[in-house]
Amino acid sequence: MSAAEATTAGSPTAATVPVIPGFHPDPSVCRVGDDYYLVNSSFEYVPGVPIWHSRDLVHWTQVGNVLTRDAQFPAARAGDSGGIYAPTLRHHDGRFWLITSDVTDEHGGHRLFSAPAIEGPWSDAIELPELRGIDPDLAWTDDGECLVTYCSWTDGASAAWQAAIDPDTGRVLEAPRKVWTGTGLGHTEGPHLVRHDGWWVLVAAEGGTERGHVVSVARSRDPRGPFENAPHNPAYTHRSTEHPVQNLGHADLVERPDGSWAAVHLGVRPRGMTPGYHVNGRETFVAEVDWVDGWPVFTASEATLPERAWDVDDRFEALHPRWVSPRRRIEEFARLVPDGLEVDGTGDGSGVYARLQSEHWTASIELDIDPGSVVHAEVRLDERHRAGVRLAGGRASAVWTVGGHVIDVGDGASDGPVGAGASVHHLEIASVPSSTGGPDDLVLSADGRRLGIVDGRYLSTEVAAGFTGRVVGVRVERGRALVRRVAIVEA
Structure with a gap:
């Protein structure tokens, strides 16, 4: 559904209203045929990692949760805002894959799961103790190599790191390497690798998850880098504006069946006197993506949202x-x-x-x-x-x-x-x-x-x-x- 097709005068649109409201941060999306599937962070709550289904990126229905057993996530040890951070959901070779980080895990936290169908059954966790950090991403190269790109502070400031793994066993096949240090805004996190027109596009969050949060992008012909920064970085943000949606970040891109592109991302709706207060957590929004000179350009979606969908x-x-x-x-x-x-x-x-x-x-x-x-x-x-x-x-x-x-x-x-x-x-x-x-x-x-x-x-x-x-x-x-x-x- 295009923004023009979905817009109705006077109705609330996705420019200011989340498509999945409430405490549903760090969205990751993939498409299988005409179906979109999306997951969110869940922190200390179980069952963990809610799973959503949509046919248009606007109307979403929760169809389950990934983490339903202690063998997948031993939640008892998670503190407030601890536990499960920033999952990535992908579909490859007829199977769904999900990678996330458990910040209470003594090994560094990355946990890999798979399932034959989105409803499961989802496997027990495969741990990746050699890759220390948060916000892991999964991407497969043309020759079948599986790359994990993630945020790490291994040598000081946060940056995007990467290593190849065997997803069936969790074996790390090479020494982790730093692939991108960000644009200088700090708090580089939430990387996702996306293929478009011969480029590997790295989409990441920077600036911290508060009012300075932004979406930044970089690209390379090789998924291993080196990556060049987009000239229009930060590529998407509402910082220092009066827009009712703030803290934009953690974007993940998806191509529609018709060849157009969109992104899901988090944002908040602060209210009240300064500094503004958000209470329902970081929420899932959708944006339109156009490609200009090989770079993604984000604009707020004007898709009309259903009313009273969350009663x-x-x-x-x-x-x-x-x-x-x-x-x-x-x-x-x-x-x-x-x-x-x-x-x-x-x-x-x-x-x-x-x-x-x-x-x-x-x-x-x-x-x-x-x-x-x-x-x-x-x-x-x-x-x-x-x-x-x-x-x-x-x-x-x-x-x-x-x-x-x-x-x-x-x-x-x-x-x-x-x-x-x-x-x-x-x-x-x-x-x-x-x-x-x-x-x-x-x-x-x-x-x-x-x-x-x-x-x-x-x-x-x-x-x-x-x-x-x-x-x-x-x-x-x-x-x-x-x-x-x-x-x-x-x-």
């Missing part, structure tokens, strides 16, 4: 791949039952969460709790930054955790006896326009009673730091809860 109304007849947990697989502490999802207390911060994808929204959670249980319906940014409604001891209270300090915002008696197994409770968290110059306010309610309001700045990346975004769901601190329904509706 959720889940009664847990099955466990949708959207549901994730930090550091612990959901099946270890939750199970599907006839009336919903039964969740056991863990006491370790794990829970059942979905990524938030709208700028303003209302999350409604309907649940029962066992006597003596302590249950949270909450928005989580990381372990030290969260806000929600706590049910315990016959009362509902609004609880805010900031910098690890727990604050009671307000409480009140529930309409029903909290802790009675037959009592169904309706908890609500709503993101509404900010009253303080922040990105939003979070209004916390239980059984129709407003309990408190939290300033959304304190659940933003600019305050809490890190690389993830907000998720919403249920955490059982002690006892057991039956989650009957979760609805997340764009406001």
Whole structure:
């Protein structure tokens, strides 16, 4: 679908709205026939590396996750914003390949997986301990050689390094070598090698993943380099502008069946007073790519996006791949039952969460709790930054955790006896326009009673730091809860 074909006057377009909103950073894309497949970073959350399918690069459906077993990713050891960074997805010789980095891995982190179909089964990890770094890419030369190009600080400043491997065994076939040092902006990362018209084009991110983030490109006739920088670098950025989408970077290019090209990349939507606050993480955007004198030239897509595509109304007849947990697989502490999802207390911060994808929204959670249980319906940014409604001891209270300090915002008696197994409770968290110059306010309610309001700045990346975004769901601190329904509706 071309941008012209997709544009409708007055409708939101991909120039300012992500095609996969919410905490879905570092997109990598490949095409097989008429089908596009895309993956994202997932950090400490499991199942890891969400998989998406599209026919037009605009309408996306999640079809699964790559990392579903401890043998693939032992998530328990990952800290906040640790774990899985920047995957690359490719299709070669009838097989899907995915390479990523686990930054908690003592060997340096690169892990290689493959599958006969996008739905899997995906293999256990092949580790590449000789290649120390992050953000690995896979590319095959005309003679079948498999090259891994990645970001490393082996001799000081970050740069793109490369080595040939045997993808079936993970054996590194040569000493790693530096192939590109960037343009001088610093923080060279996220390299991808793409073939076009006899050139090997190296697309990378530079400038750090904050407001200075850019897409830079270089090229060579040989995939091993040397690479020359594009005269128009940085090739794509919104830095130092008033554009509503900022922090552009981590672009991956794909050719459409009709011969035109596009790119997926990450960006954020900051809101509020300076410095601007983004809360839903780094999101996936799409851009158009034209080739001028052999160089890729990026322009924001004007494709029309579907409205209300990300509303959720889940009664847990099955466990949708959207549901994730930090550091612990959901099946270890939750199970599907006839009336919903039964969740056991863990006491370790794990829970059942979905990524938030709208700028303003209302999350409604309907649940029962066992006597003596302590249950949270909450928005989580990381372990030290969260806000929600706590049910315990016959009362509902609004609880805010900031910098690890727990604050009671307000409480009140529930309409029903909290802790009675037959009592169904309706908890609500709503993101509404900010009253303080922040990105939003979070209004916390239980059984129709407003309990408190939290300033959304304190659940933003600019305050809490890190690389993830907000998720919403249920955490059982002690006892057991039956989650009957979760609805997340764009406001």
